[in-house]
Amino acid sequence: MRITHIFTALRASPMTSVPPSAPSRWFRFNLWVHRWASLAATVPFLVLCLTGTVLIFHEEIDALLGVVPTSQTPTQARLAECMETLARELPDQRVLSVGLDPQNHPGVMLAVVGPPEDTGFDRARLVYLDLGTARLLGNQEPGKSFTGMVLELHANWFLGPAGELIGALIALLVLASLFSSVVIYKPFMRKVTYGAVRKNRGARVFQLDLHNFIGAIILGWALVVSVTGLALGLGKVAFGLWQYTDLATLRQDFAHEAPVDYRNPPAKVTEAIAAVEAVAKPGFHVTSVLYPGTEFTTPRHYGVLLNGSTGLDAKLLDVKVVDAQTGKIVRDMKLPPYLQALYVAEPLHFGDYGGLPLKILWSLCNLLTLFITANGAWLFFDKRRVRKLHPAMEWSEA
DSSP states (O other), X not given: OXXXXXXXXXXXXXXXXXXXXXXXXXXXXXXXXXXXXXXXXXXXXXXXXHHHHHHXXXXXXXXXXXXXXXXXXXXXXXXXXXXXXXXXXXXXXXXXXXXXXXXXXXXXXXXXXXXXXXXXXXXXXXXXXXXXXXXXXXXXXTTTSHHHHHHHHHHHTTSTHHHHHHHHHHHHHHHHHHHHHHHHHHHXXXXXXXXXXXXXXXXXXXXXXXXXXXXXXXXXXXXXXXXXXXXXXXXXXXXXXXXXXXXXXXXXXXXXXXXXXXXXXXXXXXXXXXXXXXXXXXXXXXXEEEOTTSTTSOSXXXXXXXXXXXXXXXXXXXXXXXXXXXXXXXXXXXXXXXXHHHHHHHHHHTTTTSHHHHHHHHHHHHHHHXXXXXXXXHHHHHHHHHHHHOTTOEEOOO
């Protein structure tokens, strides 16, 4: 009888009423976190994966759709004449900022304009000018293009700042799911060789093996994208903190100086750019100039932003404060590390560091994440179905 009992136990299937060794409390806690954090994030995360895949190729899509005008006259820049064109063509608008991006938009100046009374960028629109001819190329509201609408959905669910906080919460849930998955996968690895996909154990075990294997492959990528997504979701909070600390201090330091006419500053934007480029570090160039009187500047000063040309310098910001009355640099402003990290996070989040090969890799990881998110939900609901059919049995997924 003893031998019979031993052989019966050895032949027992994974679905059996014989209780397995009890998992630790720590394991059960992480299993609970993984299950419910994943389920709570499933639908929004599927949307984020789909929209994120589109946004990885936003530049290529915009070029295909002709959203961003291009210059056909790459000659000497006529920035001063471009500003005159803006004043002539859009007399009822104020300039909030101008941008120069020779890498992505050679020969084109991007101006952000808005109603005269606005200090923020919520109602702003982009205007494109040919730097070689000072001719207006076109204008658009950032959220009206196809990729613009996809970005609004991805970044804030069409809910503004509140939507960004929702995105940060989703990122936290995904991070909780990822970290807990490491804990619950460790005991699984003791029983099954890494990468093994058991095809002869039924659909559920096959799907579980795929879930674990693919999840292990993309874990590092998913952590990077989730951490950067969390940072971007807290972007408004970070800028708000900077406005109440560093920017408030800057404004207080120059509170005794009279503000300038922000629509027609005495020192033109070309003077501010020339002053900054004269002292810029080698390889750095001006990419944006924020006008006086915006939510990110003082009533008297330009904020001039510089980027490097290569490597990490191309993703970091150097900021100079220029007096719009005299055209002189009055401060070299150091952005706090959390804002620099935020600025670096966006291209990393969308795979915009290594050209087309990295974009393809990012999109493949996105598609794999789509699969394990959907298949994880299927595993959960299928397990509940099995328990209803066999309430006396306990399921072992190893």
